[in-house]
Amino acid sequence: MSSTTACGYDFKSGERYLVYASRSSGELLPRVSLCSRTRPSDAAFDDLELLRAAQQGRSETRIFGSVWRSDHTSANAGGSTGLQSGVKIVATGNGQEFETVTDSSGWFRFTRLPLGQYTVRAWLNNHFSKEGRYAPTLSAQQGCAEVSFHFNAGARVAGSLTGPDGQPMAQATVVIKDVGLPKTVDAQNAGLFWAMTDRQGRYEIEALPPGRYSVGISSPQTSGADVPYLLVSPRQGTATARRAPLSVAPDQNLEGVDIQHPANIELQTVSGVVRLPDGSPADAAVVVRDAAHGWLLQQVKVDADGRFALKLFVGQSYRIHAYNFQLGHHDDQHSQPLTVLVGQKVEPLELRLAWPPGHVRR
CATH class of the missing domain: 2.60.40.10 (Immunoglobulins)
Incomplete structure:
Protein backbone atom coordinates (compact mmCIF):
# COMPACT_ATOMS: atom_id res chain seq x y z
CA MET A 1 0.00 0.00 0.00
CA SER A 2 1.08 3.60 -0.43
CA SER A 3 0.02 6.99 0.82
CA THR A 4 0.64 10.56 -0.28
CA THR A 5 0.51 12.02 3.22
CA ALA A 6 4.05 13.40 2.93
CA CYS A 7 4.97 16.05 0.38
CA GLY A 8 6.88 15.01 -2.71
CA TYR A 9 6.93 11.19 -2.54
CA ASP A 10 4.74 8.19 -1.69
CA PHE A 11 5.06 6.07 1.42
CA LYS A 12 5.86 2.50 0.35
CA SER A 13 5.32 -0.67 2.27
CA GLY A 14 8.52 -2.20 3.66
CA GLU A 15 10.58 1.02 3.66
CA ARG A 16 11.82 2.87 6.75
CA TYR A 17 11.16 6.60 7.18
CA LEU A 18 12.21 9.46 9.40
CA VAL A 19 8.88 11.12 10.24
CA TYR A 20 8.71 14.65 11.62
CA ALA A 21 5.77 15.30 13.93
CA SER A 22 4.80 17.57 16.81
CA ARG A 23 2.45 17.25 19.76
CA SER A 24 0.84 20.12 21.62
CA SER A 25 -0.04 20.06 25.27
CA GLY A 26 -3.10 17.91 25.87
CA GLU A 27 -2.91 16.08 22.54
CA LEU A 28 -2.74 12.30 22.72
CA LEU A 29 -1.31 11.67 19.25
CA PRO A 30 1.47 13.58 17.48
CA ARG A 31 0.51 15.75 14.53
CA VAL A 32 2.17 15.63 11.09
CA SER A 33 1.98 18.27 8.37
CA LEU A 34 1.62 17.77 4.64
CA CYS A 35 4.99 19.29 3.66
CA SER A 36 7.77 18.59 6.14
CA ARG A 37 11.21 17.01 6.24
CA THR A 38 9.69 13.52 6.50
CA ARG A 39 11.68 11.30 4.15
CA PRO A 40 13.05 7.76 3.69
CA SER A 41 15.72 7.03 6.28
CA ASP A 42 18.38 6.39 3.63
CA ALA A 43 17.85 9.98 2.40
CA ALA A 44 17.91 11.48 5.90
CA PHE A 45 21.59 11.06 6.79
CA ASP A 46 22.14 14.65 7.91
CA ASP A 47 18.88 14.82 9.86
CA LEU A 48 19.71 11.61 11.73
CA GLU A 49 23.26 12.75 12.51
CA LEU A 50 21.95 16.00 14.00
CA LEU A 51 19.28 14.17 16.02
CA ARG A 52 21.88 11.73 17.41
CA ALA A 53 24.14 14.65 18.37
CA ALA A 54 21.24 16.33 20.17
CA GLN A 55 20.40 13.10 22.05
CA GLN A 56 24.02 12.90 23.23
CA GLY A 57 24.01 16.53 24.33
CA ARG A 58 26.46 17.58 21.64
CA SER A 59 26.11 20.84 19.73
CA GLU A 60 26.96 20.31 16.07
CA ALA A 153 21.77 22.52 -18.68
CA GLY A 154 23.25 25.07 -21.02
CA ALA A 155 24.62 28.55 -20.57
CA ARG A 156 23.28 31.57 -18.70
CA VAL A 157 23.18 35.24 -19.68
CA ALA A 158 22.36 37.86 -17.04
CA GLY A 159 22.54 41.61 -16.72
CA SER A 160 20.46 44.74 -16.27
CA LEU A 161 18.37 47.07 -18.41
CA THR A 162 18.48 50.78 -17.70
CA GLY A 163 16.80 53.77 -19.28
CA PRO A 164 18.58 56.67 -20.98
CA ASP A 165 18.81 58.32 -17.54
CA GLY A 166 20.56 55.28 -16.07
CA GLN A 167 17.59 54.25 -13.94
CA PRO A 168 16.47 50.58 -13.89
CA MET A 169 13.70 49.64 -16.31
CA ALA A 170 11.31 47.16 -14.68
CA GLN A 171 8.85 44.80 -16.39
CA ALA A 172 10.52 45.09 -19.79
CA THR A 173 11.20 42.10 -22.04
CA VAL A 174 14.76 41.15 -22.99
CA VAL A 175 15.03 38.66 -25.86
CA ILE A 176 17.97 36.89 -27.43
CA LYS A 177 17.93 34.91 -30.65
CA ASP A 178 20.35 32.28 -31.93
CA VAL A 179 21.32 33.78 -35.27
CA GLY A 180 23.09 30.62 -36.40
CA LEU A 181 19.85 28.74 -37.04
CA PRO A 182 18.44 28.28 -40.57
CA LYS A 183 16.76 31.44 -41.89
CA THR A 184 13.45 29.77 -42.71
CA VAL A 185 9.89 30.80 -41.97
CA ASP A 186 9.33 27.51 -40.16
CA ALA A 187 12.14 28.33 -37.69
CA GLN A 188 10.80 31.74 -36.65
CA ASN A 189 10.50 30.84 -32.94
CA ALA A 190 13.40 28.40 -32.74
CA GLY A 191 16.37 29.59 -30.73
CA LEU A 192 14.40 32.47 -29.17
CA PHE A 193 14.76 33.05 -25.41
CA TRP A 194 13.35 35.85 -23.27
CA ALA A 195 13.00 37.15 -19.72
CA MET A 196 11.21 39.98 -17.92
CA THR A 197 13.26 42.45 -15.92
CA ASP A 198 12.57 42.69 -12.19
CA ARG A 199 12.08 45.87 -10.15
CA GLN A 200 15.83 46.54 -10.24
CA GLY A 201 15.89 46.12 -14.02
CA ARG A 202 17.76 42.82 -13.78
CA TYR A 203 17.15 39.88 -16.11
CA GLU A 204 18.39 36.31 -16.34
CA ILE A 205 18.09 33.83 -19.22
CA GLU A 206 19.13 30.23 -18.60
CA ALA A 207 19.32 26.89 -20.44
CA LEU A 208 20.95 28.37 -23.54
CA PRO A 209 22.57 26.05 -26.07
CA PRO A 210 25.98 27.26 -27.29
CA GLY A 211 25.73 29.67 -30.19
CA ARG A 212 25.80 33.26 -31.42
CA TYR A 213 22.94 35.45 -30.19
CA SER A 214 21.52 38.83 -31.12
CA VAL A 215 19.93 40.87 -28.32
CA GLY A 216 16.71 42.85 -28.42
CA ILE A 217 14.20 44.47 -26.09
CA SER A 218 10.50 45.14 -26.17
CA SER A 219 10.64 48.89 -25.62
CA PRO A 220 8.18 50.26 -23.04
CA GLN A 221 8.09 53.44 -25.14
CA THR A 222 6.21 51.54 -27.85
CA SER A 223 3.91 49.58 -25.53
CA GLY A 224 0.78 48.43 -27.33
CA ALA A 225 2.17 49.11 -30.81
CA ASP A 226 2.64 46.29 -33.31
CA VAL A 227 6.39 46.72 -33.74
CA PRO A 228 9.38 44.36 -33.87
CA TYR A 229 11.91 44.02 -31.09
CA LEU A 230 14.33 46.93 -30.78
CA LEU A 231 17.79 45.51 -31.48
CA VAL A 232 20.42 46.76 -29.02
CA SER A 233 24.13 46.52 -28.27
CA PRO A 234 24.72 45.19 -24.74
CA ARG A 235 27.67 46.33 -22.66
CA GLN A 236 30.10 43.89 -21.08
CA GLY A 237 32.24 45.65 -18.52
CA THR A 238 32.87 49.22 -19.61
CA ALA A 239 32.88 48.58 -23.36
CA THR A 240 29.86 48.87 -25.63
CA ALA A 241 30.33 46.60 -28.61
CA ARG A 242 28.97 47.13 -32.07
CA ARG A 243 25.80 45.16 -32.60
CA ALA A 244 27.70 41.92 -33.09
CA PRO A 245 26.35 38.54 -32.00
CA LEU A 246 26.93 37.55 -28.39
CA SER A 247 29.05 34.37 -28.38
CA VAL A 248 27.99 31.80 -25.78
CA ALA A 249 30.07 28.72 -24.96
CA PRO A 250 28.67 25.46 -23.52
CA ASP A 251 27.58 25.93 -19.88
CA GLN A 252 29.05 29.44 -19.83
CA ASN A 253 27.88 31.95 -17.21
CA LEU A 254 27.85 35.44 -18.76
CA GLU A 255 27.27 38.06 -16.08
CA GLY A 256 27.10 41.81 -16.63
CA VAL A 257 25.53 41.73 -20.10
CA ASP A 258 23.98 45.16 -19.48
CA ILE A 259 21.69 47.07 -21.82
CA GLN A 260 20.90 50.78 -21.90
CA HIS A 261 17.75 51.87 -23.69
CA PRO A 262 18.57 54.36 -26.48
CA ALA A 263 17.86 57.98 -25.59
CA ASN A 264 15.66 58.66 -28.60
CA ILE A 265 13.73 56.10 -30.57
CA GLU A 266 11.52 56.92 -33.49
CA LEU A 267 9.19 54.82 -35.61
CA GLN A 268 8.65 55.19 -39.33
CA THR A 269 5.93 53.54 -41.39
CA VAL A 270 7.14 51.47 -44.33
CA SER A 271 4.30 50.47 -46.65
CA GLY A 272 3.93 48.47 -49.83
CA VAL A 273 2.03 45.85 -51.78
CA VAL A 274 2.54 42.16 -52.52
CA ARG A 275 1.66 40.89 -56.00
CA LEU A 276 1.33 37.47 -57.58
CA PRO A 277 3.48 36.57 -60.60
CA ASP A 278 0.68 37.83 -62.89
CA GLY A 279 0.60 41.23 -61.14
CA SER A 280 -2.65 40.77 -59.22
CA PRO A 281 -2.77 41.40 -55.43
CA ALA A 282 -1.56 38.44 -53.37
CA ASP A 283 -2.99 36.94 -50.20
CA ALA A 284 0.39 36.71 -48.55
CA ALA A 285 2.46 37.29 -45.44
CA VAL A 286 5.22 39.87 -45.16
CA VAL A 287 8.32 38.85 -43.19
CA VAL A 288 10.66 41.35 -41.50
CA ARG A 289 14.17 40.26 -40.58
CA ASP A 290 17.22 41.93 -39.09
CA ALA A 291 19.35 42.79 -42.12
CA ALA A 292 22.63 41.98 -40.38
CA HIS A 293 21.93 38.50 -39.01
CA GLY A 294 18.56 37.41 -40.40
CA TRP A 295 16.65 37.37 -37.09
CA LEU A 296 12.95 37.05 -37.94
CA LEU A 297 11.46 40.01 -36.08
CA GLN A 298 7.92 40.33 -37.37
CA GLN A 299 5.41 38.68 -39.68
CA VAL A 300 2.20 40.39 -40.82
CA LYS A 301 -0.64 39.49 -43.16
CA VAL A 302 -1.51 41.77 -46.05
CA ASP A 303 -5.03 43.17 -46.50
CA ALA A 304 -7.51 42.20 -49.21
CA ASP A 305 -5.68 44.39 -51.73
CA GLY A 306 -2.28 42.88 -50.94
CA ARG A 307 -1.16 46.00 -49.06
CA PHE A 308 0.79 46.23 -45.80
CA ALA A 309 2.13 48.90 -43.45
CA LEU A 310 5.01 48.25 -41.04
CA LYS A 311 6.12 50.41 -38.11
CA LEU A 312 9.90 50.05 -37.91
CA PHE A 313 12.64 51.71 -35.87
CA VAL A 314 14.54 54.60 -37.45
CA GLY A 315 18.25 53.88 -37.77
CA GLN A 316 17.90 50.11 -38.07
CA SER A 317 18.22 48.04 -41.23
CA TYR A 318 15.69 45.37 -42.14
CA ARG A 319 15.37 42.73 -44.83
CA ILE A 320 11.76 42.44 -46.00
CA HIS A 321 10.23 39.76 -48.19
CA ALA A 322 6.87 38.05 -48.71
CA TYR A 323 5.61 34.53 -49.28
CA ASN A 324 2.30 33.02 -50.34
CA PHE A 325 1.05 30.88 -47.47
CA GLN A 326 -2.10 29.80 -49.33
CA LEU A 327 -0.09 27.23 -51.26
CA GLY A 328 1.22 23.94 -49.96
CA HIS A 329 4.58 23.85 -48.19
CA HIS A 330 6.33 22.52 -51.31
CA ASP A 331 4.68 25.13 -53.56
CA ASP A 332 5.68 28.31 -51.71
CA GLN A 333 6.02 31.46 -53.76
CA HIS A 334 8.55 33.96 -52.40
CA SER A 335 9.58 37.47 -53.34
CA GLN A 336 13.15 38.69 -53.60
CA PRO A 337 14.16 40.28 -50.25
CA LEU A 338 14.60 44.06 -50.12
CA THR A 339 16.96 45.72 -47.63
CA VAL A 340 15.60 48.91 -46.08
CA LEU A 341 17.47 51.39 -43.87
CA VAL A 342 14.71 53.11 -41.93
CA GLY A 343 15.17 56.85 -41.62
CA GLN A 344 16.01 57.44 -45.22
CA LYS A 345 13.16 58.22 -47.58
CA VAL A 346 11.57 54.89 -48.41
CA GLU A 347 9.25 54.67 -51.41
CA PRO A 348 6.33 52.22 -51.16
CA LEU A 349 7.68 48.70 -51.66
CA GLU A 350 6.46 46.27 -54.29
CA LEU A 351 7.14 42.64 -53.46
CA ARG A 352 6.54 40.41 -56.49
CA LEU A 353 6.07 36.72 -55.73
CA ALA A 354 7.75 34.17 -57.97
CA TRP A 355 8.02 30.42 -58.24
CA PRO A 356 11.34 28.96 -57.06
CA PRO A 357 13.84 28.03 -59.81
CA GLY A 358 13.10 24.66 -61.36
CA HIS A 359 9.63 24.52 -59.86
CA VAL A 360 7.12 22.26 -61.63
CA ARG A 361 3.50 23.08 -60.82
CA ARG A 362 1.44 20.09 -59.74
Whole structure:
Protein backbone atom coordinates (compact mmCIF):
# COMPACT_ATOMS: atom_id res chain seq x y z
CA MET A 1 0.00 0.00 0.00
CA SER A 2 1.08 3.60 -0.43
CA SER A 3 0.02 6.99 0.82
CA THR A 4 0.64 10.56 -0.28
CA THR A 5 0.51 12.02 3.22
CA ALA A 6 4.05 13.40 2.93
CA CYS A 7 4.97 16.05 0.38
CA GLY A 8 6.88 15.01 -2.71
CA TYR A 9 6.93 11.19 -2.54
CA ASP A 10 4.74 8.19 -1.69
CA PHE A 11 5.06 6.07 1.42
CA LYS A 12 5.86 2.50 0.35
CA SER A 13 5.32 -0.67 2.27
CA GLY A 14 8.52 -2.20 3.66
CA GLU A 15 10.58 1.02 3.66
CA ARG A 16 11.82 2.87 6.75
CA TYR A 17 11.16 6.60 7.18
CA LEU A 18 12.21 9.46 9.40
CA VAL A 19 8.88 11.12 10.24
CA TYR A 20 8.71 14.65 11.62
CA ALA A 21 5.77 15.30 13.93
CA SER A 22 4.80 17.57 16.81
CA ARG A 23 2.45 17.25 19.76
CA SER A 24 0.84 20.12 21.62
CA SER A 25 -0.04 20.06 25.27
CA GLY A 26 -3.10 17.91 25.87
CA GLU A 27 -2.91 16.08 22.54
CA LEU A 28 -2.74 12.30 22.72
CA LEU A 29 -1.31 11.67 19.25
CA PRO A 30 1.47 13.58 17.48
CA ARG A 31 0.51 15.75 14.53
CA VAL A 32 2.17 15.63 11.09
CA SER A 33 1.98 18.27 8.37
CA LEU A 34 1.62 17.77 4.64
CA CYS A 35 4.99 19.29 3.66
CA SER A 36 7.77 18.59 6.14
CA ARG A 37 11.21 17.01 6.24
CA THR A 38 9.69 13.52 6.50
CA ARG A 39 11.68 11.30 4.15
CA PRO A 40 13.05 7.76 3.69
CA SER A 41 15.72 7.03 6.28
CA ASP A 42 18.38 6.39 3.63
CA ALA A 43 17.85 9.98 2.40
CA ALA A 44 17.91 11.48 5.90
CA PHE A 45 21.59 11.06 6.79
CA ASP A 46 22.14 14.65 7.91
CA ASP A 47 18.88 14.82 9.86
CA LEU A 48 19.71 11.61 11.73
CA GLU A 49 23.26 12.75 12.51
CA LEU A 50 21.95 16.00 14.00
CA LEU A 51 19.28 14.17 16.02
CA ARG A 52 21.88 11.73 17.41
CA ALA A 53 24.14 14.65 18.37
CA ALA A 54 21.24 16.33 20.17
CA GLN A 55 20.40 13.10 22.05
CA GLN A 56 24.02 12.90 23.23
CA GLY A 57 24.01 16.53 24.33
CA ARG A 58 26.46 17.58 21.64
CA SER A 59 26.11 20.84 19.73
CA GLU A 60 26.96 20.31 16.07
CA THR A 61 26.86 22.85 13.27
CA ARG A 62 26.25 21.78 9.70
CA ILE A 63 25.43 23.18 6.26
CA PHE A 64 24.34 20.51 3.82
CA GLY A 65 22.42 20.13 0.60
CA SER A 66 22.33 18.75 -2.92
CA VAL A 67 23.03 19.81 -6.50
CA TRP A 68 20.48 19.04 -9.20
CA ARG A 69 20.96 19.44 -12.93
CA SER A 70 18.18 19.44 -15.50
CA ASP A 71 19.01 18.62 -19.11
CA HIS A 72 15.76 20.08 -20.45
CA THR A 73 16.57 22.68 -23.13
CA SER A 74 14.96 23.79 -26.37
CA ALA A 75 17.34 21.44 -28.16
CA ASN A 76 16.72 18.56 -25.75
CA ALA A 77 13.08 18.69 -24.66
CA GLY A 78 13.17 15.09 -23.44
CA GLY A 79 16.18 15.60 -21.19
CA SER A 80 16.48 14.25 -17.67
CA THR A 81 16.82 15.71 -14.18
CA GLY A 82 19.16 14.24 -11.60
CA LEU A 83 21.59 14.79 -8.76
CA GLN A 84 25.08 15.87 -9.80
CA SER A 85 28.25 14.39 -8.30
CA GLY A 86 31.70 15.97 -8.21
CA VAL A 87 30.48 19.60 -8.04
CA LYS A 88 32.71 21.99 -6.08
CA ILE A 89 30.92 23.72 -3.18
CA VAL A 90 32.45 26.71 -1.37
CA ALA A 91 31.12 28.17 1.89
CA THR A 92 32.48 31.57 2.97
CA GLY A 93 31.92 33.21 6.35
CA ASN A 94 33.69 34.68 9.37
CA GLY A 95 36.67 35.50 7.20
CA GLN A 96 37.17 31.83 6.35
CA GLU A 97 36.52 29.69 3.29
CA PHE A 98 35.55 26.03 3.32
CA GLU A 99 35.47 23.77 0.27
CA THR A 100 34.06 20.34 -0.54
CA VAL A 101 32.54 18.43 -3.48
CA THR A 102 29.26 16.60 -3.86
CA ASP A 103 29.48 12.87 -3.26
CA SER A 104 28.39 10.10 -5.62
CA SER A 105 24.77 10.74 -4.60
CA GLY A 106 24.96 14.48 -5.39
CA TRP A 107 24.98 15.61 -1.73
CA PHE A 108 27.47 17.78 0.17
CA ARG A 109 27.97 18.79 3.80
CA PHE A 110 30.11 21.08 5.94
CA THR A 111 30.31 20.13 9.61
CA ARG A 112 31.64 21.78 12.77
CA LEU A 113 31.52 25.25 11.28
CA PRO A 114 31.95 28.33 13.51
CA LEU A 115 28.69 30.14 14.23
CA GLY A 116 27.90 33.02 11.89
CA GLN A 117 26.52 33.88 8.45
CA TYR A 118 27.71 32.07 5.33
CA THR A 119 27.55 32.46 1.58
CA VAL A 120 27.37 29.12 -0.22
CA ARG A 121 28.24 28.78 -3.91
CA ALA A 122 28.24 25.79 -6.25
CA TRP A 123 30.67 25.61 -9.18
CA LEU A 124 29.30 23.39 -11.93
CA ASN A 125 32.43 23.99 -14.01
CA ASN A 126 34.96 26.74 -14.67
CA HIS A 127 32.30 28.80 -16.48
CA PHE A 128 29.21 28.37 -14.36
CA SER A 129 28.66 29.04 -10.68
CA LYS A 130 25.53 29.77 -8.69
CA GLU A 131 24.97 31.18 -5.24
CA GLY A 132 22.46 29.69 -2.81
CA ARG A 133 19.03 31.28 -2.62
CA TYR A 134 19.78 32.65 0.83
CA ALA A 135 22.75 33.19 3.13
CA PRO A 136 22.34 30.72 6.02
CA THR A 137 23.15 31.85 9.54
CA LEU A 138 24.32 29.27 12.08
CA SER A 139 23.44 30.23 15.64
CA ALA A 140 23.24 28.58 19.04
CA GLN A 141 19.49 28.20 18.49
CA GLN A 142 19.75 26.93 14.91
CA GLY A 143 23.05 25.30 14.09
CA CYS A 144 22.16 23.71 10.75
CA ALA A 145 20.91 24.78 7.33
CA GLU A 146 20.10 23.07 4.04
CA VAL A 147 21.01 24.77 0.75
CA SER A 148 20.17 23.07 -2.54
CA PHE A 149 21.16 24.13 -6.05
CA HIS A 150 19.27 23.60 -9.30
CA PHE A 151 21.15 24.10 -12.57
CA ASN A 152 19.60 24.07 -16.00
CA ALA A 153 21.77 22.52 -18.68
CA GLY A 154 23.25 25.07 -21.02
CA ALA A 155 24.62 28.55 -20.57
CA ARG A 156 23.28 31.57 -18.70
CA VAL A 157 23.18 35.24 -19.68
CA ALA A 158 22.36 37.86 -17.04
CA GLY A 159 22.54 41.61 -16.72
CA SER A 160 20.46 44.74 -16.27
CA LEU A 161 18.37 47.07 -18.41
CA THR A 162 18.48 50.78 -17.70
CA GLY A 163 16.80 53.77 -19.28
CA PRO A 164 18.58 56.67 -20.98
CA ASP A 165 18.81 58.32 -17.54
CA GLY A 166 20.56 55.28 -16.07
CA GLN A 167 17.59 54.25 -13.94
CA PRO A 168 16.47 50.58 -13.89
CA MET A 169 13.70 49.64 -16.31
CA ALA A 170 11.31 47.16 -14.68
CA GLN A 171 8.85 44.80 -16.39
CA ALA A 172 10.52 45.09 -19.79
CA THR A 173 11.20 42.10 -22.04
CA VAL A 174 14.76 41.15 -22.99
CA VAL A 175 15.03 38.66 -25.86
CA ILE A 176 17.97 36.89 -27.43
CA LYS A 177 17.93 34.91 -30.65
CA ASP A 178 20.35 32.28 -31.93
CA VAL A 179 21.32 33.78 -35.27
CA GLY A 180 23.09 30.62 -36.40
CA LEU A 181 19.85 28.74 -37.04
CA PRO A 182 18.44 28.28 -40.57
CA LYS A 183 16.76 31.44 -41.89
CA THR A 184 13.45 29.77 -42.71
CA VAL A 185 9.89 30.80 -41.97
CA ASP A 186 9.33 27.51 -40.16
CA ALA A 187 12.14 28.33 -37.69
CA GLN A 188 10.80 31.74 -36.65
CA ASN A 189 10.50 30.84 -32.94
CA ALA A 190 13.40 28.40 -32.74
CA GLY A 191 16.37 29.59 -30.73
CA LEU A 192 14.40 32.47 -29.17
CA PHE A 193 14.76 33.05 -25.41
CA TRP A 194 13.35 35.85 -23.27
CA ALA A 195 13.00 37.15 -19.72
CA MET A 196 11.21 39.98 -17.92
CA THR A 197 13.26 42.45 -15.92
CA ASP A 198 12.57 42.69 -12.19
CA ARG A 199 12.08 45.87 -10.15
CA GLN A 200 15.83 46.54 -10.24
CA GLY A 201 15.89 46.12 -14.02
CA ARG A 202 17.76 42.82 -13.78
CA TYR A 203 17.15 39.88 -16.11
CA GLU A 204 18.39 36.31 -16.34
CA ILE A 205 18.09 33.83 -19.22
CA GLU A 206 19.13 30.23 -18.60
CA ALA A 207 19.32 26.89 -20.44
CA LEU A 208 20.95 28.37 -23.54
CA PRO A 209 22.57 26.05 -26.07
CA PRO A 210 25.98 27.26 -27.29
CA GLY A 211 25.73 29.67 -30.19
CA ARG A 212 25.80 33.26 -31.42
CA TYR A 213 22.94 35.45 -30.19
CA SER A 214 21.52 38.83 -31.12
CA VAL A 215 19.93 40.87 -28.32
CA GLY A 216 16.71 42.85 -28.42
CA ILE A 217 14.20 44.47 -26.09
CA SER A 218 10.50 45.14 -26.17
CA SER A 219 10.64 48.89 -25.62
CA PRO A 220 8.18 50.26 -23.04
CA GLN A 221 8.09 53.44 -25.14
CA THR A 222 6.21 51.54 -27.85
CA SER A 223 3.91 49.58 -25.53
CA GLY A 224 0.78 48.43 -27.33
CA ALA A 225 2.17 49.11 -30.81
CA ASP A 226 2.64 46.29 -33.31
CA VAL A 227 6.39 46.72 -33.74
CA PRO A 228 9.38 44.36 -33.87
CA TYR A 229 11.91 44.02 -31.09
CA LEU A 230 14.33 46.93 -30.78
CA LEU A 231 17.79 45.51 -31.48
CA VAL A 232 20.42 46.76 -29.02
CA SER A 233 24.13 46.52 -28.27
CA PRO A 234 24.72 45.19 -24.74
CA ARG A 235 27.67 46.33 -22.66
CA GLN A 236 30.10 43.89 -21.08
CA GLY A 237 32.24 45.65 -18.52
CA THR A 238 32.87 49.22 -19.61
CA ALA A 239 32.88 48.58 -23.36
CA THR A 240 29.86 48.87 -25.63
CA ALA A 241 30.33 46.60 -28.61
CA ARG A 242 28.97 47.13 -32.07
CA ARG A 243 25.80 45.16 -32.60
CA ALA A 244 27.70 41.92 -33.09
CA PRO A 245 26.35 38.54 -32.00
CA LEU A 246 26.93 37.55 -28.39
CA SER A 247 29.05 34.37 -28.38
CA VAL A 248 27.99 31.80 -25.78
CA ALA A 249 30.07 28.72 -24.96
CA PRO A 250 28.67 25.46 -23.52
CA ASP A 251 27.58 25.93 -19.88
CA GLN A 252 29.05 29.44 -19.83
CA ASN A 253 27.88 31.95 -17.21
CA LEU A 254 27.85 35.44 -18.76
CA GLU A 255 27.27 38.06 -16.08
CA GLY A 256 27.10 41.81 -16.63
CA VAL A 257 25.53 41.73 -20.10
CA ASP A 258 23.98 45.16 -19.48
CA ILE A 259 21.69 47.07 -21.82
CA GLN A 260 20.90 50.78 -21.90
CA HIS A 261 17.75 51.87 -23.69
CA PRO A 262 18.57 54.36 -26.48
CA ALA A 263 17.86 57.98 -25.59
CA ASN A 264 15.66 58.66 -28.60
CA ILE A 265 13.73 56.10 -30.57
CA GLU A 266 11.52 56.92 -33.49
CA LEU A 267 9.19 54.82 -35.61
CA GLN A 268 8.65 55.19 -39.33
CA THR A 269 5.93 53.54 -41.39
CA VAL A 270 7.14 51.47 -44.33
CA SER A 271 4.30 50.47 -46.65
CA GLY A 272 3.93 48.47 -49.83
CA VAL A 273 2.03 45.85 -51.78
CA VAL A 274 2.54 42.16 -52.52
CA ARG A 275 1.66 40.89 -56.00
CA LEU A 276 1.33 37.47 -57.58
CA PRO A 277 3.48 36.57 -60.60
CA ASP A 278 0.68 37.83 -62.89
CA GLY A 279 0.60 41.23 -61.14
CA SER A 280 -2.65 40.77 -59.22
CA PRO A 281 -2.77 41.40 -55.43
CA ALA A 282 -1.56 38.44 -53.37
CA ASP A 283 -2.99 36.94 -50.20
CA ALA A 284 0.39 36.71 -48.55
CA ALA A 285 2.46 37.29 -45.44
CA VAL A 286 5.22 39.87 -45.16
CA VAL A 287 8.32 38.85 -43.19
CA VAL A 288 10.66 41.35 -41.50
CA ARG A 289 14.17 40.26 -40.58
CA ASP A 290 17.22 41.93 -39.09
CA ALA A 291 19.35 42.79 -42.12
CA ALA A 292 22.63 41.98 -40.38
CA HIS A 293 21.93 38.50 -39.01
CA GLY A 294 18.56 37.41 -40.40
CA TRP A 295 16.65 37.37 -37.09
CA LEU A 296 12.95 37.05 -37.94
CA LEU A 297 11.46 40.01 -36.08
CA GLN A 298 7.92 40.33 -37.37
CA GLN A 299 5.41 38.68 -39.68
CA VAL A 300 2.20 40.39 -40.82
CA LYS A 301 -0.64 39.49 -43.16
CA VAL A 302 -1.51 41.77 -46.05
CA ASP A 303 -5.03 43.17 -46.50
CA ALA A 304 -7.51 42.20 -49.21
CA ASP A 305 -5.68 44.39 -51.73
CA GLY A 306 -2.28 42.88 -50.94
CA ARG A 307 -1.16 46.00 -49.06
CA PHE A 308 0.79 46.23 -45.80
CA ALA A 309 2.13 48.90 -43.45
CA LEU A 310 5.01 48.25 -41.04
CA LYS A 311 6.12 50.41 -38.11
CA LEU A 312 9.90 50.05 -37.91
CA PHE A 313 12.64 51.71 -35.87
CA VAL A 314 14.54 54.60 -37.45
CA GLY A 315 18.25 53.88 -37.77
CA GLN A 316 17.90 50.11 -38.07
CA SER A 317 18.22 48.04 -41.23
CA TYR A 318 15.69 45.37 -42.14
CA ARG A 319 15.37 42.73 -44.83
CA ILE A 320 11.76 42.44 -46.00
CA HIS A 321 10.23 39.76 -48.19
CA ALA A 322 6.87 38.05 -48.71
CA TYR A 323 5.61 34.53 -49.28
CA ASN A 324 2.30 33.02 -50.34
CA PHE A 325 1.05 30.88 -47.47
CA GLN A 326 -2.10 29.80 -49.33
CA LEU A 327 -0.09 27.23 -51.26
CA GLY A 328 1.22 23.94 -49.96
CA HIS A 329 4.58 23.85 -48.19
CA HIS A 330 6.33 22.52 -51.31
CA ASP A 331 4.68 25.13 -53.56
CA ASP A 332 5.68 28.31 -51.71
CA GLN A 333 6.02 31.46 -53.76
CA HIS A 334 8.55 33.96 -52.40
CA SER A 335 9.58 37.47 -53.34
CA GLN A 336 13.15 38.69 -53.60
CA PRO A 337 14.16 40.28 -50.25
CA LEU A 338 14.60 44.06 -50.12
CA THR A 339 16.96 45.72 -47.63
CA VAL A 340 15.60 48.91 -46.08
CA LEU A 341 17.47 51.39 -43.87
CA VAL A 342 14.71 53.11 -41.93
CA GLY A 343 15.17 56.85 -41.62
CA GLN A 344 16.01 57.44 -45.22
CA LYS A 345 13.16 58.22 -47.58
CA VAL A 346 11.57 54.89 -48.41
CA GLU A 347 9.25 54.67 -51.41
CA PRO A 348 6.33 52.22 -51.16
CA LEU A 349 7.68 48.70 -51.66
CA GLU A 350 6.46 46.27 -54.29
CA LEU A 351 7.14 42.64 -53.46
CA ARG A 352 6.54 40.41 -56.49
CA LEU A 353 6.07 36.72 -55.73
CA ALA A 354 7.75 34.17 -57.97
CA TRP A 355 8.02 30.42 -58.24
CA PRO A 356 11.34 28.96 -57.06
CA PRO A 357 13.84 28.03 -59.81
CA GLY A 358 13.10 24.66 -61.36
CA HIS A 359 9.63 24.52 -59.86
CA VAL A 360 7.12 22.26 -61.63
CA ARG A 361 3.50 23.08 -60.82
CA ARG A 362 1.44 20.09 -59.74
